[in-house]
Amino acid sequence: MPGMHWLLLLALAAPCFAGQPPVPQPGAEEARVFKIFTARVQQYVKMQKAVEDSLPGLKPTNDVARIAEHEHALARKIAQARRGARQGDIFTEDVTRRFRRIIRAEFQGPNAQDARSTIRPDDSSKFMVRLRVNDVYPEGMELITMPPTLLGKLPQLPQELEYRIVGRDLMLKDTKAGLIVDLIPNAIP
Numbered sequence: 001m002p003g004m005h006w007l008l009l010l011a012l013a014a015p016c017f018a019g020q021p022p023v024p025q026p027g028a029e030e031a032r033v034f035k036i037f038t039a040r041v042q043q044y045v046k047m048q049k050a051v052e053d054s055l056p057g058l059k060p061t062n063d064v065a066r067i068a069e070h071e072h073a074l075a076r077k078i079a080q081a082r083r084g085a086r087q088g089d090i091f092t093e094d095v096t097r098r099f100r101r102i103i104r105a106e107f108q109g110p111n112a113q114d115a116r117s118t119i120r121p122d123d124s125s126k127f128m129v130r131l132r133v134n135d136v137y138p139e140g141m142e143l144i145t146m147p148p149t150l151l152g153k154l155p156q157l158p159q160e161l162e163y164r165i166v167g168r169d170l171m172l173k174d175t176k177a178g179l180i181v182d183l184i185p186n187a188i189p
Helices: 004-015 026-054 064-081 094-107 111-121
Strands: 161-166 169-174 180-184
Touching: 026 064, 026 094, 026 161, 064 111, 094 111
Parallel strands: none
Antiparallel strands: 161 169, 169 180
């Protein structure tokens, strides 16, 4: 009766594990963290839409000045609505830790060379700017493309937001207002 020994061992050990929370699996932990991130992103988008609805509508136009004026007005109103915004409002500590782990794996894994060549412009003479939450992304500053393999590992964003890499920072950028919504400093190893 070898099966009885295992059954007896299980019966004796079960009380030791009673009341212990289950150990989260990496996939479950990532899903939990991504759910938090996604909820905060959706909150931002909801606020952005409410602010945009409060502005006079922009009729379809090819007039670059009118489009820029509308974008600047939207940026001012969103910044005003988020005047208490701080780094970490969307990229919480847990989200930041998870994103850094994913980014580190991407930049140290088999696709590292491709990822680095995607984000590093050849011209090293370009200046770097200190970015802050709720600032408008500097006009004329190059927008670096995210490595596609990295984008596939991060939560998908609604069209109102995009990930961008600036220097070693990962930025969440408002595509309509040009605002820096949040950032993770030194995310790129």
